[in-house]
Amino acid sequence: MNTAPGEEPVAIGGRLDSATLLGAYRHGAFPMPAGSAAEIEANHFLYEDAVAAGTTVVLDSPLPDPYALTWWSPDPRPVIPYGRLAKSRTLMQKLRNRLPWTTTANESFGQVLAECRRDRTPVWLTEELCECMAELHKLGWAHSVEVWEGDELVGGAIGVGIGRVFAMETCFHRRTDASKVALLDLEHRLAGTGVTLLDVEWDSKASQRLGAGPVPRNEFLATLAHSSDPVLVAGGVEEARRLGFLPRPEVAP
Structure with a gap:
């Protein structure tokens, strides 16, 4: 994923269905599902510090690994x-x-x-x-x-x-x-x-x-x-x- 230095998702996890997706769009967020096990592992490496710091929220999720789904709202x-x-x-x-x-x-x-x-x-x-x-x-x-x-x-x-x-x-x-x-x-x-x-x-x-x-x-x-x-x-x-x-x-x- 090509992101600027220091850029991080606003949330990880949650569920991916049409109602959740529409709610995310209404609040200025959009999803980036991981397409492979390697991408999930990369998300752990890239964003675990942000989760620990509280700048990225972990959502309740039915996924085996919440890092399989990230939610983004870039600023600016x-x-x-x-x-x-x-x-x-x-x-x-x-x-x-x-x-x-x-x-x-x-x-x-x-x-x-x-x-x-x-x-x-x-x-x-x-x-x-x-x-x-x-x-x-x-x-x-x-x-x-x-x-x-x-x-x-x-x-x-x-x-x-x-x-x-x-x-x-x-x-x-x-x-x-x-x-x-x-x-x-x-x-x-x-x-x-x-x-x-x-x-x-x-x-x-x-x-x-x-x-x-x-x-x-x-x-x-x-x-x-x-x-x-x-x-x-x-x-x-x-x-x-x-x-x-x-x-x-x-x-x-």
């Missing part, structure tokens, strides 16, 4: 203000040059999730977490955006929307820039929902290139606490090339 939190997702010149040019892709939303959630999981290491998208995400999708909290080349799924993104915050969980591409197109499409489909922050959860060079910057955790949590309603993502089939001509989406007052 890397976020992208809604409407400020980065648009590179080359991507905009590519979109305008009659790119033959179409996009949809919530049409193939399971397929996008499976593609996001495929060939990833470490394996944080465990079967249990995927089952929870699928349940949140059925309940209207988790959403997918799909990018199609004909009938072939070439890119996509998964996220969870709560009130003014949309957490961009994971994405994938099978064609260059298809994941970026999925994220841009998602941003435009969130128009009028009241979302003001796109949460990228982890700070990284990739998230910074997307336009993410740090905000203090207390400010992030204050925005999250403003509303706990699910976010409705606009559906329909759209041409991806339209994204090269649309103005930046505006934040609703």
Whole structure:
């Protein structure tokens, strides 16, 4: 796990089900299940001191080893203000040059999730977490955006929307820039929902290139606490090339 020096989970253990996962999102936390015995052992090595110091809470857990599940709420939190997702010149040019892709939303959630999981290491998208995400999708909290080349799924993104915050969980591409197109499409489909922050959860060079910057955790949590309603993502089939001509989406007052 690529974490900054001194960064540690807010909790370990607990259970991984859809109700617990939704409750965690509502309070600004997200899970990182360990995908192997080696990762569990690494969690012991990395976080036992934080547990001993009381900065990381140990939750009651049905798991054989609570270190198999960690919960995170970084401070500061890397976020992208809604409407400020980065648009590179080359991507905009590519979109305008009659790119033959179409996009949809919530049409193939399971397929996008499976593609996001495929060939990833470490394996944080465990079967249990995927089952929870699928349940949140059925309940209207988790959403997918799909990018199609004909009938072939070439890119996509998964996220969870709560009130003014949309957490961009994971994405994938099978064609260059298809994941970026999925994220841009998602941003435009969130128009009028009241979302003001796109949460990228982890700070990284990739998230910074997307336009993410740090905000203090207390400010992030204050925005999250403003509303706990699910976010409705606009559906329909759209041409991806339209994204090269649309103005930046505006934040609703």
